[in-house]
Amino acid sequence: MTRDVRNVHDALAAFSEPWQPHRLTSVNDYDVKVVKLLGEFVWHSHPETDELFLVVSGQLTIQLRGRDVVLNSNDVFVVPRGVEHCPRAESEVQAILIEPRGTMNTGDAGGERTAEVQELG
Template sequence: MTDDVRNVRDALSTITEYWQPHRLTSINDYDVKVVKLHGEFVWHTHPDTDELFMVVSGELTIQLRDRDVILGPNDVFVVPQGVEHCPRATGEVHALLFEPKGTVNTGDAGGDMTSELREFA
């Protein structure tokens, strides 16, 4: 990982596919990822880690089995480890994710939406 300055907006402007996280930088054992979201993801859990969402633009709904959490720009929400959730965006959302290195985007669900973490040049 480089020690260069990274710009969140510039990084997001290069992403062309939804639900494909890109590593912006790393800190200790965590990745800071940028991602564009649209539509509904898959229900899944991360059995061994929490997952932090920070919305940069748009409105993101984190569906939980007992409620929906709605995030707007600059809102942050942590999904506790082991809690089943399903992100949904009716319009385009730009977001940051903070997760331990190696965390798979679909958690324990797997499937077609599983993405390899992408790197910026």
């Protein structure tokens, strides 16, 4: 956790790979992560927690069983705990995620796209 001022745009400029969350800071037991998204992720859920998406730039579609939620820059959406979802970005999206420390990006699905949260330099 950092106690210094962090700039979201500088943090997002520090890496290029999609689907690799980076911890910007922490608040109590929650991580505030920056991430770049491109293409389609995996269908998964987080049985124990909600997941907040805040789009910084681009357009993100969060596919839910039965409907799609489209987020544009500055939009926020919370995927409720246990709800299966699959984020999709036709072009690069920059986003902030807020979720409890230790939450895996692939939730209950696991697999090769599971990524440890990386610390920003």
